[in-house]
Amino acid sequence: MKHYWIAILGAALVALAFRLPQLERRPMHTDEAVHAIRLGDLLEHGRYDYDPHDYHGPTLYYATVPIAWLRGEHTLVQLTVTTMRLAPLLFGVGLILLLLAAGNVLGRTETICAGLLTAVSPIMVYYSRYYIMEMLLVFFTFGLLVSLWRYLQTGRLGWAALAGACAGLMHATKETCIITWFCIGVALICCGEIRVKPRERLLGVAVAAAVAIGVSVTCFSVFFTDWRGVPQSVLTYLNYVRRGQGSGHEHPWYAYLEWFAWHRTGRLVWTEGGILLLAVGGMVAAFHERMGFGKFLFVYVLTMAVVYAVIPYKTPWSMLSLVHGLILLAGIGVGWLARRWPWVAWPLLLLAAVHLGMQSARGNSARFECDERNPYVYSHTSRDAIRLAERVHQMAAVSPEGRRMLVKVMAKEYWPLPWYLRDLPHVGYWDRPSDPSGASVVITSPEFNLDFGDDWQTELFGLRPGVLLQVHIRRDLWQKFMATRK
Structure with missing residues (x-):
């Protein structure tokens, strides 16, 4: 026994x-x-x-x-x-x-x-x-x-x-x-x-x-x-x-x-x-x-x-x-x-x-824990999504509003972003295009074909295989961020 x-x-x-x-x-x-x-x-x-x-x-x-x-x-x-x-x-x-x-x-x-x-x-x-x-x-x-x-x-x-x-x-x-x-x-x-x-x-x-x-x-x-x-x-x-x-x-x-x-x-x-x-x-x-x-x-x-x-x-x-x-x-x-x-x-x-x-x-290694070649990885979030969330937080760090800056997410698929942005109180989510005015950062689906013009800096991130998101950052905020990198 x-x-x-x-x-x-x-x-x-x-x-x-x-x-x-x-x-x-x-x-x-x-x-x-x-x-x-x-x-x-x-x-x-x-x-x-x-x-x-x-x-x-x-x-x-x-x-x-x-x-x-x-x-x-x-x-x-x-x-x-x-x-x-x-x-x-x-x-x-x-x-x-x-x-x-x-x-x-x-x-x-x-x-x-x-x-x-x-x-x-x-x-x-x-x-x-x-x-x-x-x-x-x-x-x-x-x-x-x-x-x-x-x-x-x-x-x-x-x-x-x-x-x-x-x-x-x-x-x-x-x-x-x-x-x-x-x-x-x-x-x-x-x-x-x-x-x-x-x-x-x-x-x-x-x-x-x-x-x-x-x-x-x-x-x-x-x-x-x-x-x-x-x-x-x-x-x-x-x-x-x-x-x-x-x-x-x-x-x-x-x-x-x-x-x-x-x-x-x-x-x-x-x-x-x-x-x-x-x-x-x-x-x-x-x-x-x-x-x-x-x-x-x-x-x-x-x-x-x-x-x-x-x-x-x-x-x-x-x-x-x-x-x-x-x-x-x-x-x-x-x-x-x-x-x-x-x-x-x-x-x-x-x-x-x-x-x-x-x-x-x-x-369960760093290489394969979210790699589609692993049979148990199913429609999993990519590490790029974490980098996206980090970018938003970097913008909040240089924004006059700090963590209270306004972020608008307009995408058909945006999860798990609500988890990664949970400490930012002013984040809104829409599954269709909406008015971006007032926002410091706007996250959109590329298929919406929204034109933000020269006043915005745009980056592309992968949420998971087959799902991309565009991150639009107000130009003045982007320049303040870049100044911290010098």
Whole structure:
């Protein structure tokens, strides 16, 4: 038992070593910036307004607020990138620690192997450093899988309540939880080993449902202070049916396989095929040794793979729950091999872990962390956007108004600029051309074809691949700035 704990804690430390360094270096993605602004509203005003047309549930913000308080950050301006990214990072590491509760479900050798693969998996590392909801969703999903299975085997209501809490937190995290619930339901129907008597089962379902609803309502009502979000959290699925058709993120059915298993850009090859190969071994082992949870996991993963392949809307982070299921199967595969051919299993695991770790180090390096050649970099902000924000701040430094100078942004796409310009109180945003009068700096989309004349200095910056912005600076202000460079 002692060695088991040490091994899991060791895997968690490896995970920290890959996830923690230089969290602030990578530019903020649009989605991260949007979440940051909403977090700032919660920090400053204690307000969270659920938007059923976009965005997601509040758990990410609730998880970040205590971290911000501990780091002395109480306003949007004080917020730092490191503070925000610490929240998903902690859940990413917590996902490994959660394996301590799965030893009796998966097997101890299997959980240790799964912990190591989770620690070094490039996609798990990359999105543990990303301020979006997915890592929290994966954490709560795994909590649901383990507690649900433990309840079905033991009949203890405590496990049913914990399963309900995890389900409620999933709903309060992201609406796509219903896909996971569907996959769990299919797996239970096909391979569920239910040892609980029917009458006791009804009580367990009632307890789980009551806790799930209670947790979800608590979160969406902002701890019973604003009830508008509760019905909207259900009505939102009408919008998600439409979004599932693509909404600008349409990809072929095999996109997830391409991103995860084999992604080649020039001479660079990115692959987590080692996990996939070991997961196939886990699938074989689950049926060969009649492992109840293994068979359940196989059907769960297979169903999820089919569902996500069919849905046109695809982003790399959407497959995290699927990948985590594959990692658990890979752990089963290594454990099965180790009992038969340990001289094959352990070198294979070591080779896979080293290869995955090298790719994680490369994918999160300064060179590739926002480079489109990295399969997990998706419509990401370029470093040029940070230089754009620096230019605006340089103008504020020489402006008579200082940080109170007027900045007008007229562009169809301008995120994450509201994050980078959050300390300037007089910045306005329009998605169409507007009157530039009174502004010291005007930022526009080139397609607007606006002519600012000789009284303005114009520079061109890249926001992200395929998106350019023009920065127009009043000539007198530009000359004052250039005088400081002599």
